[in-house]
Every structure is written in structure tokens, then in C-alpha cells.
Amino acid sequence: MQSDFSIRPLNGREELDLFCSIPYAINHEIHSDLDCGRRRLEWLWVAVQDGRLLGRIGWWTRSAGEPPAVLDIFDISGLDDHAGDALVATAMRAVLPRDGTPPQYLRWLLAPDWREEPAEVREAERRGAALGRFGARPLAERLRFQWDVGAPVPPASTRLTFRPIANREELVDLMTEVVSGTLDAHTIRELTAMTPAEQAASQYENELARYTSSHAWWRIAELPDGRPVGFVIPARNAYHPIIAYIGVLPEFRGHGYVDDILAEGTRVLAGAAVSRIRGATDVGNAPMARAFLRAGYRVLARQLDMVWE
Numbered sequence: 450m451q452s453d454f455s456i457r458p459l460n461g462r463e464e465l466d467l468f469c470s471i472p473y474a475i476n477h478e479i480h481s482d483l484d485c486g487r488r489r490l491e492w493l494w495v496a497v498q499d500g501r502l503l504g505r506i507g508w509w510t511r512s513a514g515e516p517p518a519v520l521d522i523f524d525i526s527g528l529d530d531h532a533g534d535a536l537v538a539t540a541m542r543a544v545l546p547r548d549g550t551p552p553q554y555l556r557w558l559l560a561p562d563w564r565e566e567p568a569e570v571r572e573a574e575r576r577g578a579a580l581g582r583f584g585a586r587p588l589a590e591r592l593r594f595q596w597d598v599g600a601p602v603p604p605a606s607t608r609l610t611f612r613p614i615a616n617r618e619e620l621v622d623l624m625t626e627v628v629s630g631t632l633d634a635h636t637i638r639e640l641t642a643m644t645p646a647e648q649a650a651s652q653y654e655n656e657l658a659r660y661t662s663s664h665a666w667w668r669i670a671e672l673p674d675g676r677p678v679g680f681v682i683p684a685r686n687a688y689h690p691i692i693a694y695i696g697v698l699p700e701f702r703g704h705g706y707v708d709d710i711l712a713e714g715t716r717v718l719a720g721a722a723v724s725r726i727r728g729a730t731d732v733g734n735a736p737m738a739r740a741f742l743r744a745g746y747r748v749l750a751r752q753l754d755m756v757w758e
């Protein structure tokens with residue numbers, strides 16, 4: 450490397466154009482993320498030479514004042530392995546708390562058939578190998594879905610009825626049951642470190658309760674005799690209307706109830722006049738992925754997730 454090569458955080462907002470000179474699906478969100486404190490300039494690192502961006506790494510968090518929650522920007526295509534490792538090491542040392550597990554890494558891949566494209570595969574492997582040298586391991590490949598306004602709104606269920614949740618305990622109890630037999634890799638991993646009740650409470654507190662959209666949108670699905678079958682949590686995050694969570698209790702699986710419940714969640718948001726709805730699930734959670742497709746959602750992107758133990 451020549452002497453003017455440097456690895457450093459961004460000096461100021463005026464360098465955002467430089468940071469975003471590598472195209473990526475979420476570049477356009479960075480400005481408002483900085484405004485809201487979900488990102489900080491000192492969390493956005495670059496490897497530059499002669500004013501050219503060769504690599505970058507950046508973290509995001511859910512709310513201002515919190516530590517980094519996700520490593521979601523990482524590019525090393527202009528760097529050799531040695532320089533890529535230097536970028537990772539330097540930025541991780543500066544950004545992450547000394548003790549504790551580094552937050553998960555997630556990467557969008559826009560081409561749904563990215564494995565057919567050798568250049569995409571090569572870069573994904575290089576990124577994975579680089580983070581692997583710092584202790585990360587692949588956890589899941591996910592599908593990101595989108596329903597667009599204009600697509601048919603799925604019809605209301607004829608066999609389930611829906612009502613708002615009575616209180617936190619009711620929903621957390623149902624969530625505790627739903628994690629049993631889940632095919633979701635992040636949940637399975639969490640269950641190695643906590644009980645289903647703890648996992649449900651944690652997901653409720655750290656995710657669901659924090660959505661600022663109306664909790665009156667949340668729905669419990671019931672059979673005509675009043676037994677709960679599952680639930681759906683439509684919400685709005687900082688960027689999009691979303692299906693935040695959906696579940697069918699283990700004893701009711703295999704009857705296609707997910708279709709009725711996802712239809713209801715979609716109908717709640719469509720009724721709130723949204724222009725799109727986002728959802729995501731693991732490739733390995735095939736029943737959920739197929740349900741999104743049946744409900745008129747399309748695959749927007751794939752996502753590769755890595756975690757540190």
C-alpha cells in the first residue's frame with residue numbers, strides 16, 4: 450500500500466457521498482439515521498486511498514444512545530485480505546465495547562439468484578471469510594419480502610376471528626408457546642441461552658414494545674370456540690410498515706392458518722393506507738416463506754446473517 454492509504458472514521462457529513470460511493474440498498478437511509486442517532490459518524494469507517502473509497506464498515510443501532518446493535522455495512526472489494534482485516538480490526542476496536550459479544554452482521558443481496566453470479570459469490574465469500582477471521586460464523590440466509598399497494602389485499606379469514614391483545618402477558622404467553630418447534634435460526638440460537646419464556650419476554654421488550662405504531666393493530670387469531678390459534682404483529686419501524694412477527698401455536702400447525710393470520714396482518718396495514726409492507730423470514734423457514742408468496746408478497750432481496758458467539 451502507498452503512504453496515503455488510511456483507515457479512519459468519517460470526518461463529517463460532507464464525506465457521506467464518499468461513503469456511499471459503493472452502491473448499497475440502504476445507503477439512502479444513512480443521512481436520516483445520523484439525524485436520529487441510529488448511526489454515528491464515528492461508527493462509519495472507511496479505507497481510502499487518493500480520495501477513493503476502497504472499503505468501508507459501519508454499524509447501526511435501534512435508538513439514539515444505545516451501543517451498536519447490527520453491523521450492516523461492510524465492503525472490502527477494493528482491499529486485499531491484509532488491508533480488509535486491518536479495516537475490521539481497527540474499526541471494531543474503536544467502535545465496539547471492550548467486553549461483550551460483537552453485534553450480528555447482516556448483508557443484503559439484491560439479486561434473488563445471487564448464487565448464479567460468480568462475482569457476487571466471490572465477494573460474499575471474501576466478506577464472510579474476513580469476519581470469520583474475527584470470530585463470526587454464518588447463521589442464516591433470509592428472504593426479505595415486500596407487498597406493494599395495488600397488489601390484491603388477501604381476503605378475510607372465514608374460519609378465524611381476530612381481536613386486539615388484552616395485555617402484555619397474554620401476548621408473551623402465546624409467544625412463549627410459539628417458539629416451540631420454530632424454524633427461525635435466530636430464535637433457535639437464542640433458545641440455547643434462555644428459556645422460551647425469557648426469549649419471548651426479551652423479544653417483546655427489545656423489539657415489539659418499542660414500535661411506536663399503534664399496538665391496537667396487533668391481533669390474536671381465535672377459533673369460533675374462542676381458543677387462540679396464533680397472532681400477528683403489524684407495525685411500522687423507522688423505515689417501513691412491517692409484519693414484525695407472526696406465529697401459529699404448535700398444536701394448530703399444518704392447517705394453513707398462517708395464511709389467514711398473515712392476511713389479517715396485511716389487511717390491517719393496507720387499511721392504514723400504507724404503500725408497501727415488508728416482511729422477512731429464513732430460507733429455512735419454508736412454511737413462512739411460502740405463506741408470504743401466497744399472500745402476494747414478492748422477494749425483494751436475500752440477506753446473509755453472521756453472528757459471534
Ligand SMILES: CC(C)(COP(=O)(O)OP(=O)(O)OC[C@H]1O[C@@H](n2cnc3c(N)ncnc32)[C@H](O)[C@@H]1OP(=O)(O)O)[C@@H](O)C(=O)NCCC(=O)NCCS
Nearest residue numbers: 630631632695696697702703704705706707729730736737
Ligand atoms: C411458520 C408458521 C407460522 C407456519 O404456520 P402453519 O399455519 O403451520 O403453516 P402451514 O399450515 O402453511 O404449514 C405448511 C407445512 O409446513 C409444516 N410446518 C409448519 N410449521 C412448521 C414448523 N415450525 N416445523 C416444521 N414443519 C412446520 C406444516 O406441518 C405443513 O406441513 P404439511 O404440508 O406436510 O402438512 C409456524 O410454524 C410458526 O408459528 N412458527 C414459529 C414462529 C415463526 O417462525 N414465525 C415466522 C417468523 S418470521
